[in-house]
Amino acid sequence: MKYHQIPNSLFIKNRKKFMAQMAPKSIAVFNSNDIYPISADSTMPFEQHRDIFYLSGADQEETILILFPDAMDAKHKDVLFVRETNAHIAVWEGEKLTKEKATEVSGIQTIYWLSDFDKVFFDLMTEAETVYFNTNEHYRQAVELQTREDRFILECKRKYPAHKVAKSFPILQNIRGVKEPEELELMQTACNITEKGFRRLLQFVEPGVWEYEIEAELLHEFVRNRSKGFAYPPIIASGNNANVLHYLENNKQCKDGDMILMDVAAEYANYSSDLTRTIPVNGRYTNRQKAVYNAVLRVKNEATKLLVPGTLWAEYHKECGKLMTSELLGLGLLDKADVQNEDPDWPAYKQYFMHGTSHHIGLNTHDYGELKTPMKANMVFTVEPGIYIPEEKMGVRLEDDVVIQESGEPFNLMKNIPIEVEEIEGLMAK
Structure with missing residues (x-):
């Protein structure tokens, strides 16, 4: 990133504000944006989904944030999943977030590789009664394509049909409008x-x-x-x-x-x-x-x-x-x-x-x-x-x-x- 690193205290405050408005025994999930193709092997420059950035500071593709204030294990109250990096990725794409760097950026102590998401999420969903989905309800939205968030919501409803559903947008609409x-x-x-x-x-x-x-x-x-x-x-x-x-x-x-x-x-x-x-x-x-x-x-x-x-x-x-x-x-x-x-x-x-x-x-x-x-x-x-x-x-x-x-x-x-x-x-x- 070209910008100077933002103090993670901002993202810690933002998560606290969001979790304070969540229903009891509820879990919220936020996905990063896709990298959108143009044609052949060309893609558009990556732009992070602003909601996951607002709550975590993570400015990287293939990232997932979970907020679960009533988690039985305190380490799962907020969890960040990032893409596992390796020497090949480092050569071809450059530096990616390590677990240590992800904590430094976000203030989140519990970092998993993305490959662990399904297992960890299943375990947490056994404790949760409601899942917050991050749908786009902005008054000027006109999105026609299916996003990473949309795909997650469809898959989550299929796997966990008995859970109640809530919307993240009203909370974000309320807290994002007033700036820190x-x-x-x-x-x-x-x-x-x-x-x-x-x-x-x-x-x-x-x-x-x-x-x-x-x-x-x-x-x-x-x-x-x-x-x-x-x-x-x-x-x-x-x-x-x-x-x-x-x-x-x-x-x-x-x-x-x-x-x-x-x-x-x-x-x-x-x-x-x-x-x-x-x-x-x-x-x-x-x-x-x-x-x-x-x-x-x-x-x-x-x-x-x-x-x-x-x-x-x-x-x-x-x-x-x-x-x-x-x-x-x-x-x-x-x-x-x-x-x-x-x-x-x-x-x-x-x-x-x-x-x-x-x-x-x-x-x-x-x-x-x-x-x-x-x-x-x-x-x-x-x-x-x-x-x-x-x-x-x-x-x-x-x-x-x-x-x-x-x-x-x-x-x-x-x-x-x-x-x-x-x-x-x-x-x-x-």
Whole structure:
């Protein structure tokens, strides 16, 4: 791994939080992700399942975590199974977790080789009454393939039909949404790496540059600072491309007079950052561009102030809609009749701002976290309003990542990343 080793105290705390919410005599199982094939002998780079990482810190394929707080033998309250390494694997694939290293990384004392899983699991299931399965119930999930977790669940139900079944997701949804101080530190590191990439771009962008060249500059800066790279597929959208919300081609030349909407950010230690900035190709915003940009910035600043403990996500978005409606009226994009006659299910402002303002962020860019209960301190949200005007061939979105505080305004993890018009123009002019 490129990142510095994370203190295992984080994962010990996370396991304690999860086990505290488990039913009596229950066992929970978490599987690592598969390595996904492309074709022939090619595979996609391995990405660890964020849940097993959150609970163990194990960042390796073919890993299984068991949590069993009521185990008769105390050594089986938490158990990690890892792939047995050997000299052949070391030569061809490099170092893998030894039992000693697995304990050092996770804080788990009982480590078995994966080949022992069936025997150990059978023994533990004779003591358990309920098994927690880790199903994916995230509100944005759209998974079509069968995962390693899915295969385990089917096999477990076949072998142990008399056991009761429970879901891990509600517990994870509850505990993963509120970040520990160590997690906030990792997310700050990801944001700091993102800042370095963005500042590099301000010296690089000029008329004639290609979107993919900007992508390459960012990747260079991210990787040289211990990131694997982008936290999500980078959006580098110049001119009218900014009106495609998930524009990923990044293959157009940036023209004099256009703006570039860049939704790009680094990951660090599997934690995401999520940044959007919109900059002028030639280093100077036109008056119209500046007016739209500052309207978005005002919405972002006011929306940020609304992220306080007790706020409901649905009500927050309604208030953000009101803020945006006011700005669109000021820009002449809406008139009073548009607002008076709007469809409550699709308000008038949605013509120019069709996505949400905020989402949880953490180990996933669209992270776990409660959405139907009041917000809590140490939840981390993006704030990302935008105005998209296809008829003017421009789109502006601005986004920062903020931590809800016990009192007062949220703490902006991206407070040092330039966002004001004058600062961006000044840095691009150097």
